[in-house]
Amino acid sequence: MVTGNLFANVPGQLANEAVEELLSAPNVRIERIVSIGHATAADEWYDQDRAEWVLILAGSAGLLFEGDAEPHPLVPGSYVHIPAHRRHRVAWTDRSVPTIWLAIHYQ
Amino acid sequence: MVTGNLFANVPGQLANEAVEELLSAPNVRIERIVSIGHATAADEWYDQDRAEWVLILAGSAGLLFEGDAEPHPLVPGSYVHIPAHRRHRVAWTDRSVPTIWLAIHYQ
Numbered sequence: 436m437v438t439g440n441l442f443a444n445v446p447g448q449l450a451n452e453a454v455e456e457l458l459s460a461p462n463v464r465i466e467r468i469v470s471i472g473h474a475t476a477a478d479e480w481y482d483q484d485r486a487e488w489v490l491i492l493a494g495s496a497g498l499l500f501e502g503d504a505e506p507h508p509l510v511p512g513s514y515v516h517i518p519a520h521r522r523h524r525v526a527w528t529d530r531s532v533p534t535i536w537l538a539i540h541y542q
Numbered sequence: 543m544v545t546g547n548l549f550a551n552v553p554g555q556l557a558n559e560a561v562e563e564l565l566s567a568p569n570v571r572i573e574r575i576v577s578i579g580h581a582t583a584a585d586e587w588y589d590q591d592r593a594e595w596v597l598i599l600a601g602s603a604g605l606l607f608e609g610d611a612e613p614h615p616l617v618p619g620s621y622v623h624i625p626a627h628r629r630h631r632v633a634w635t636d637r638s639v640p641t642i643w644l645a646i647h648y649q
Contacts, residue, residue: 441597442619458595458623462569463648465595488565488572490548490644492599492619512549512599516565537597539646541570 441467441492445533449473468536470496475524485540487517494534497526548574548599552640556580575643577603582631592647594624601641604633 439457446453452473458465475481480501489498491513497506498515506526507515517523519542528534546564553560559580565572582588587608596605598620604613605622613633614622624630626649635641 437623438614439621440617440619441621457621460593460648463646465646486567507545510547512547514546514548514564516544537644539570539572541567541648 441535441537445469445493445535447471447533449533462542464540466536466538466540468538470494470525470528470534470536471532472528472530473525474527480522480524482520482522483517483540484519485542486519488514488539488541489517490514490537490539492535492537494529494532496528496534496536499524499526548642548644552576552600552642554578554640569649571647573643573645573647575645577601577632577635577641577643578639579635579637580632581634587629587631589627589629590624590647591626592649593626595621595646595648596624597621597644597646599642599644601636601639603635603641603643606631606633 449471453469455467457467491509491511493511496509498509499506501522556578560576562574564574598616598618600618603616605616606613608629
């Protein structure tokens, strides 16, 4: 049985975002991502071939979609569906506590 | 943009488990399930055609797999992968607070 806890082994400092694969299947990939103050580089956008459903479990973040004036604020429990090729970037994540994301990439 | 918060609109009383579909795609279905003391009927097992990845966000529960002596205890952050046709049942859920599950069914 594959089991674990998303709140276990959360790093307190990180040079880069920590991405841990929790499930990998042909149509679905589930990841835990931990950010501490990380953001997408200012001139970069994510443009993904697969749709993504993302959930915040701890911390906070701002998710900006191309064409929007302001980032969409995310707090624990917040989820967002990101269609394939919907350009977006992480504008900011909490600097004081780890932000824990659950990302479900699917086709 | 499809967005929301899994901790919003949590019912305080329920005759039956509350299942809310958050995403429905050909290969993936994501649901929020709220239980308050609910359990699978004693003589029943879930036997699902699709695999499931399940996460507890609040409350607590015991998940029993056929052939195991004791239920596997789940607390916030706990996740479990349930292969297709792995028979299982919810032995118990917290009676004092709502238990919030995120269930990802996939093929």
